[in-house]
Structures are given as C-alpha cells and as structure tokens.
Amino acid sequence: MTQTGMFSESTRKPTRSTGPRYLPPNLRSPQNGNAAFLDAGAPEFTPSRFYSPQPARTTRGRGRGRGPRYTPRRNPNWEDEKFDELEVVDDTLEEVKVPNNLDAYEDIPVQVSGDNIPPPVKTFAEIDLGDCLKQNIRRCNYIKPTPIQRHAISIAVAGRDLMACAQTGSGKTAAFCFPIICGVLKHPLTVARRGGGGSGLACPFALILAPTRELSCQIYEEAKKFAYMTGVQIAVAYGGTPIYQQLRRLEKGVDILVATPGRLVDMVERAKVSLGMIKYLALDEADRMLDMGFEPQIRKIVEQMDMPPPGTRQTMLFSATFPDEIQRLASDFLSDYVFLAVGRVGSSTDLIVQKVELVQEMDKRNHLLDLLHSQRSNATPHSKHFLTLVFVETKKGANELERWLSRNGFPAIAMHGDKVQMEREQALRSFKSGATPILVATDVASRGLDIPHVAHVINFDMPKNIDDYVHRIGRTGRAGKCGLATAFFSDKNLPLAKSLTELMKESKQEVPSWLSQHAENYSAGTGSAGGWGRHGRGDFGGYDFRKDTASSSTYNNAYAVPAIDGYYAASAASVNVPYGYTYGYGSIVASGWD
C-alpha cells in the first residue's frame, strides 16, 4: 500500500543579512582549522567582487615557452593570515523558528516515495543510535540533522533499502555512516570479522563503495571519526598503493570496509575478503558507479561474488544526481526500497553563482588567463586565499594547462588518473593547503571530494552531460558558503545547451540570451544517441522513476517542473501527490560532508 500525503515541517531560517554570519555546525569545532576562511571580521565573499568579466581576446602576447618558469613553492602570502582562526558563532541562531508558511521559494522540498515510509526525525537524539555514536556526533559538532539525514537515517535505521538523491555537500556521508555504525554496534562482535579466528579471510559486516580512490579515503576518514571509541573496526581498500598494508589491516579484523571496486575484487579473488557476512551495502555516487564503465564491475561485486542477495542485506544508494535509466539498473540491487530526493538546486546550488561564457576552443587559454588576472586584481585580503578548481576533459589537457598556467604566473597543479597515486594525493594536498591555489583536474576530482575554500570552479572544458556539471560545480558553495562557477562554452558544447539552460533557470541563474537561443535551436534530441553524453530531457534525477509505471498521469502533472528539484515544491504544494510525501524545509544546513 502506497502512502500518500503532504507535510510541512517547521523550518529554520538562516540569517544572512544581519548579525553574525551563520556557520554550519560541523565547522564550529575548535579543532577544525579550516574554519578560518569564515573569519567573522572579514568582508563576506561575493562572486561579483571576486570576479569581473572581461571580454575574451583572440590574441595575446604571451606565447608558449615565454614567461617565467614556475617552480612549485608555498604561497608566500599564505602564512600572513591565520588559517585556523575561529568564527564567532551566535548559537541562538539555532533556535530561530520560522513559521511553516514560509515563502515557498525558501523551501527545500524533500520527496519520499515507497511503501510504509518510516517518518523522518527532527533530532539525532530521537533515534536509537547508541550512546557512543551519539557522543561522536556531538564531538563532530553536528547539532541537528540536515534534511537528507533526517529522512535517510530514519529510513536506514528502520532497516529499509534506500535510494537517496541529495545535493552536493548536504551530509550524505554521515547519512549512511550513522546507520551502518549503529547496525554494527547492534550485532554482537563476532570473530568472523577476524577471519574466523586468524584464517586471514576478513568478513566485513558493511561495505561502502566509491568511484575514486581519493573519495574512498575521504569517506574512510569521516567514518573513523564517527566510529571513534566505539570499537567498530574500519578499513579502506583502494588501488595504486601496495596491497600488503591494506591486507595487514584487514587481518586485524574489520566491520566496515570502504573500497574502490578494482582493489576489492582483487582482494576477494585472493580470498582475503569475503562478502558473505555483508549486512550493509552502501554505494556513494551511485549513478557513477552504475554508468557504462563501472557497471560490470559493480555487478560482479554485488551479484556474482558471495554477497547476500537483496532482501537479506540492506542496500543504500546515494548520489546528487540519479538519471532514471540508472535508477532502473540500480533497482536490481534493492528490495522494497524507499526513494528519497532532496532538492538539488536548493541549498547548495543556489549559493553558487553560475556564469557561462561563449569561448572558442582556441581562445580558451587566453580567456582563462584574463579571468585569473581579473580575479587576482579584484582579490580582497581574504579572497586572495581562495582556491580555484579548473576542470578539463583529458589528462593530457590537464598537464598542458598546468604547464601553461604555471608559466604565466599562476601556480597550478594537475590531478588525473595517469599520475601515480602519490602524485595525485600530493596534488590534492598542495591544493588544499593553498601551496598551489589552482588545481587543474579531470573528472577524477568531480565527485564527492570535500575541499574547503574552493571559491571558484571553472569548467574550462564542459563535461558531456549535465549531471557531471552539477557534481563539478558542487565542489564549491559547500557548507553554506558562496561559490562561483564559470563555464567556457564552445561550439562543441551545443548539445548541452538545453539541459544547461534548464538547470540554470531552475537554480535562478541568469541565462545569457545566446545560450537560450542555442537551447531552442539545438534541441539535442533525446537520450544519448550519437555520443556518450546524455542530453535532452532534463530529468535531473529528482524523482522516483517508479512513478512512471506506478501511477497515473495525474502524478506527472503534479510535477510541472519535475526535474530540477529545488523548487518544485512550490508547485507541488498546491496539488495532490499520489505517490509519496513532499516535505518543505527552509534552507538546509549544508554540512560539508557529501
């Protein structure tokens, strides 16, 4: 029996205009040195100040091989400013209550569909997570759950399978880690995880899969914090590094294994890991994990090794985007699952100002230099420390652009999958620390990575599909901070015009008229014919694909703007939704954890 209904919950309003600036709970820890950029006395970051557009030039005096050679070094200005000062936070902001009938556009909708949906919680306290875990949640300075956490944790703790779609930076990691840790704690600690008493076969209770090595590392680090002093054993397995240390760690016993697919398969085939005891399976960036390149490997792990079948394990899939053809694949892994969607455009993305500039391929480099010069000359004492993340299409292109920028006075470093793991991690560290404030990356860095202080994401080469664009720009505008995203749009990108226009409209961005024009002219057909990008329909994953078959057209009519989540609650609020709940929220608290 499908539940239907519509609920509105009391909302909190973030205060932006007056008083101390709002700081998300997770950044309030005195140990969190990265909170420094939010220095209370500093002028607030505004994209317009950070960047003023300049016309593209077709020629420029700087040629290849001219200009000073770049030697990596620490940014000399970096140490002037303390990077670990703390924000003054007015805690009473937490208590500000706003009436339910808040302007609908302020609301972040949460849509839940499925059978017998466990109701959401309002606080961590009301869920039986166990004292240890709750203490860690407090230690991490999580005050209140974000919308994705309110719903997902409740659903997961109730033992239900889950497909969850929530915007970048909204706390997805915690949303699946808490229930998993809680579940592990509820099981008596057996010797199974120790490989049946020293047999060397690790039998984790929970498996978390992620698409890149760096992301597995990040999840592992987060999970360790959440599991601090609980006795829950966590290990990580990914490639590019000798397997021996990872195996030695596994021999000590593991409850939760965080892994990338290739290394995990290797370990299972070497009979070092058994998936036979898995009770929890979580896929982060699940749509990526099931795309063309990854799907066979994931199917192998989930369906062709010794993993218990759906229904006997609990499966949770998370991503910011969930195209319906991927939902269809994913449903193979799930049993009687709940679909949960939190507006993608809402909190995270409406803090990101999106610019699109028409640039010919051959002019891109000079245009980038113009942009960076402009950014540099507009820099305030604070914004000069902000980081810029430049996305390119190819690994070769990343190397070339790194070289070009470095030679032209902009310390940059490249990160891509052809570098050895040490170099990749070094590049990321150097970027995070500010030593190299520009990172030129392929899509290896587009998903999930939480890099504080990225104020500007530049799509030097546009991605082939709109979902990747969403993930890329989601590297900025995190944790309630503003961000700027600039796209270099060239002739090559015409197929993306329509979906990009739709996305920008839904996130209340100014769409250049030339882009709207292209969107109309080039209607991109539908689907992926002719390439590996998906264009067209603009279904950005904010709804449950099951509704297509589960319900009448009334349902679809209820979603005049089904695609880009953020604001459809405004229209859905006045109509009946026959397949699930729609909740309204005030702007959510971005937690900084994906």
Next chain:
DNA sequence: AAAAAAG
C-alpha cells in the same frame, strides 16, 4: 572520441 577503476 574520455575518465575512472587492479597490476
């Protein structure tokens, strides 16, 4: 025609 993920 790409990136990622095992070595």
